[in-house]
Amino acid sequence: MPRIAFITEFDGTDFAGFQSQENARAVQDVLEKALEDLYKTKIRLTGCSRTDAGVHARCHLSHADVPFVIPEDKFPLAMNALLPDDVAVKKSFYVADDFSARFDIKGKRYIYRIYSSPTRSPLLDRTSYYCPVLPDIAKMQAAASFFAGEHDFAAFCATGGSQKTTIRRLFGVKVEAIGEDPCQIEIEVSGEAFLYNMVRIIAGTLLYVGQGKIEPSEVASIIEGGDRSQAGKTLPAKGLTLEEVFIDSD
């Protein structure tokens, strides 16, 4: 059977996350339903990342074994005709039989979005976390520099994870701010692999730094200390978007 890999974009607002679960609307279920409609047989897919309820994706990768070949440029259009408005297949390509969207990716890039304005903004609220008072961007940028590299990120992991180790390698964390009112802040986090809620805790810690609750230099010792209670709060899911999945070594 040919194995197809495909990139999916979704607005996570009305989803209980990517992965199938009982009594909840998951992106995986919606995609598998479309695959079944298209190929007239039940098809199980594997995704690169579970993603929490409310998290968005511009570039989520999945793979599935399908009963026949649909050309790579036609597959997205065929799927999109069957998918609801909040999910779309952006691209597809055939892969080797042993390729796994879960195990063969080289890393992922997320952006956590925050906006600052004296009043909230309905047009930004869906994909961005509202922070009334502008945080200190320069301090956030200084603190961001400590995350790159291989560290034990136990302080940046929600309890309840089942991982064997909390050591992960991040490629980098960058903070950018655009505009004045609203000021839109993007916290970009890229790395090989992530712990449960890791990006949202990194974003919450950097926001605390921007609000003067944590000094930039303290972030190094918070990473080293491995104590979750020393890091910032987990920011809400709606501000997080999976922006890119690294498939090759690029």
Add this chain to the structure above:
Amino acid sequence: MPRIAFITEFDGTDFAGFQSQENARAVQDVLEKALEDLYKTKIRLTGCSRTDAGVHARCHLSHADVPFVIPEDKFPLAMNALLPDDVAVKKSFYVADDFSARFDIKGKRYIYRIYSSPTRSPLLDRTSYYCPVLPDIAKMQAAASFFAGEHDFAAFCATGGSQKTTIRRLFGVKVEAIGEDPCQIEIEVSGEAFLYNMVRIIAGTLLYVGQGKIEPSEVASIIEGGDRSQAGKTLPAKGLTLEEVFIDSD
């Protein structure tokens, strides 16, 4: 009674437009309900523009006579605590007794958003119109130059309007494109006043130009001809956002 003017931002997706109407959710009703909760008495407001169902606003102006003074910087916060997620008051200021949000504004600026990509994008779809094939931006820019100034815009007015004249003065129409996939196209239209569906028909005409259905130079004669059937189609409401209301002569 003090008269207060205030700027409102709303996501128009779940509204039947700004103005109150029977059996539909209108922004005006939601705002008047919050005013009533705040001042404990029924308050009627006047808006700068009705806006169609599905149209968004980053800067809609209203005024209302209120029974007592709430400081200008506190009014938005008090209102926002009472408003649903898809509407917010951004700013407020007290005005003269005879100021009207409807009659005393000097003009408005709209942006119509289109995005182009081989596949649709759930994260752009809410506020942008999807156009699979990239239109010719240079042609659209050339055609846009014909709209500025005072013209009879009968060709750019939906039937059913009740206006006495179809002459309007536009300050300008600009077309910009950002990015490649998706390419996000912004058609900015600013003017003194507008006819029913005028911006959406201008956007539809410029899209036809970008698709080669109308030559840029023909736009001048379409304006002059005054025949609605010669202009492009009315693009969907969701791509349209009221971006600014000009209150002074600036």
